[in-house]
Amino acid sequence: MDTFEAIKATFFQECDELLADLETKLLDLESGAADDETINAVFRAVHSVKGGAGAFGLEALVRFAHVFETLLDELRAGRKPCDELTVRTLLRASDVLADHVAAAQGTGPEVEEARSAALVAELEVLTHGEGGSPAPDEAEDDFGFQPVAFDLPSLDLPSLDLPSPDAPGAPAAGGWRIVFRPHGRMYVNANETGLLLRELGRLGPLEVELDDSAVPMLDRLQPEENELVWTIRLTAPVDEAAVREVFDFVEGDCDLRIEPIAGEGPELPPLIETPDAPADDIDISALLAKVQDEPAAAVTPAAPATSAPAAAAPAASATAPTASSPPAAAAPATIRVDLERVDRLINVVGELVIQQAMLAQRVTESGLARSSGISVGLEDLELLTREIQDSVMAIRAQPVKSVFQRMPRLVREVAEMTGKRVRLVTEGEATEVDKTVVERLAEPITHMLRNAIDHGLETPEERTAAGKPSEGTVRLAALHRSGRIVIEISDDGRGINRERVRGIAVSKGLIAEDAALTDDEIDNLIFLPGFSTADAVSDISGRGVGMDVVRRSIQSLGGRISISSNPGKGSTFTLSLPLTLAVLDGMALGAAEQTLVAPLSAIVESLTPKAEDVHYVGGHDAVIRFREAFVPLVDVARTMGFRDAPVPPGQGVAVVVETESGARAALMVDAIHGQRQVVIKSLETNYQQVEGVAAATILGDGRVALILDVDALVANARRRPAAADLKLAS
Amino acid sequence: MTKTVLTVDDSRTMRDMLLLALEGAGYRVIQAEDGVHGLEVLAASGGADVVITDINMPRMDGFGFIQGVRSNPAYDSTPVLVLTTESDATKKARAREAGATGWIVKPFDPAKLVDAVRRVAA
């Protein structure tokens, strides 16, 4: 990627940030959470998008941003009221602006001309009033957009900027006579006559006359009264615009006359009467030296007088180049690092964790005493390794804000499509989670928000009839809970129609007709594969995707999803995910010579059942009594196909696990090897998803161990009708 | 001797573009993200040969920044160029009133930018 493309990439990255900020600030305006600075920030966001877009010649984007910006300029100046209607229009304009950005980036379709034009018209009505012609106003004027392609090759040629051919004032055959009298103001702004002469000198040979007769006596010197008069003869076949260009910055801070030297024609009268001006040619370098001494010396003592002297002194000491003391108000220093480098670091630290575990195992196997120097040193190493890992993971941690920020727009769109009135409330935007998790949150959240509005919320009429406010509320919250991130999506809608859900599950053969299920179990049926069908899924919420797919995508992240519902009051989806996809706290289990890892977060308790604790139902489905209930027993080695016979009665360990929805099962294994923090490795990278297996890891001995998908194992066990029946029979 | 240019702009894109154009022309570039930061960077680096600043920025805008520069005797003769999307006479007068030495109209042509810097750099 060349530099130009890199800057363009930065631009689009920045656009994403600006657009997110824009929306947040507009929502603040809508909710009344805005302060005086808010509208300025909104203006700056659109202004910056326009500025960058101009540099890249993205005309459609610039045009739209300009109209948008013009209205915002009116609003921030207080010339137009920022009322509810206006804010709503601004929000829709921000959506279209985002679409223009996406189109320019090539990540979205071209923006429909009609849609864009309609909003432009709305914005213009707000800017100029109803029926007001979008006459070129000040902003329109100063805009005069002429996209200038940021052309890299031209960087190598910092040539003098020659005026365009159609500029007024044709080249004068005899050159130009320039009479120039700077005002003191010019020096205050750090312009210097010497530099102007240097520029003129680049156009052609100069003859300079300096009349210092008007220089005031020092005792009455004021910057405004600096009355040096310069008469310059420029012998060059350039046009007048080229000469004017040199004085562009000082126009208004000087008296200037530019006249063609018309061969033998009569001299034009001088700007001011300058008796006995020296006619000799002056050496330009000598002149420059003189100029640099003179006006500078003359002006500098007077300069503080132009600003408040009292304020100047402390300011000077405060900003004096003492360099080392960090400024108090400075934002925390940040650096931008290529994500690839961070990922590489994380991978290497992952290997370090494995190596450390391997080393620890070797030391244990060697039979060294726990108090030996090596063992103690190894423990310290383990702590350090953990700390390094946590620190490295923290580098990649990001607030979920970036995902949450995309949701208001989605909610607006779905509300519009379904004719429902929705208020989105977000909480916990600052909750941090690994970048890899953040990126993969957007899809399930999008899906569930759609679902909440489309299926959860009633129409305004239905709500009013039910005695609820006509506007429904959807809440999106993030929080940390026991080492995981929990996302809750709740609505105050109608709740799950359990009768209907049950009916569908029975008709699809997912549960037995007479299966006795708790309310929670019925609610969670919607996650079963094959539950959602085309007719049960509207195109808005589903896009043809069932909740089972959502659940699977969450499970593939090591996450769990569950629902709780209150008929007539609403539903809450709870999504729980690991904070990172890189490491997992697990329990190593032994089954048929294999080591397997169960996520520690799923484990409730482990016990060593006696032979009589295990009950068999219908021949081979075993259950075990655990705290006043029977839970299905899953013989791990057999379920995984590692051996045919189950763990013999009276042997082995039962590890009771629980899913996010509260369903339990006991995993029967040969032995428990202890807790491990393991680095998660995907099976799908080189193979495919395997049922009952969430991922793989590499153990201390260098071998691959599988990480159990507890939810799948439990769900599988609980689907056995016998288990469900027996639970109720107890 | 390599001249140092301080660029003050809240847009990363603009900062990158300025950096690319100016470094390409052999200038050393130091950067700041708003007016307050600009004054801090100026102080920390002991000044610059030329300053380029945006107008619309958070915390302290370009006008406030220029005033800050001009009110400090250490930098009051430092040329300050203003980045503006606006080039009409009133905007120019406003920039001059605020103490700007000159201006660069956005979107800028790198050659014009470099030329403007060269024109005001002592």
Added chain:
Amino acid sequence: MTEAPTNAAARELIAFRIGEQEFCVDIMSVREIRGWTPATPLPRAPGYMKGVINLRGAVLPIIDLGARFGLRTSEPTARHVIMVAHIGGRMVGLLVDAVSDIIQLDDGAVQPTPDVASEEVRAFVKGIFALEGRMVSLVDLGLILPPAEAEAA
């Protein structure tokens, strides 16, 4: 990128043995060759999936090519060889008896697979050719992986 350019006149192949038979694959697909290490079995995997091993931190599935071809198989020993191959964006370990040769092959020398070969073998073999009196089968690696199951049941 894993498939060798078919229009190339000549290409380099790696020949290997499974039992008495000799096969070969494009050398460009093979990343490395290593000795057998015990694999971790995967639940409910087809018989030719020997499981997964750790290849410098990556989880590498091991396919017993003999079993895949429907030939007789034996328990792998330390003398067996794993060819680490790049197939369709994935890294896969191919368990074979031994690597026998590196050969230059002219595309014109390849003949269609004769009917005498077993159906399984023919399913994975693009063609055969003679080499110093031996018959070598050219394996199409793209067909080796089990069809990706979109969803685990």
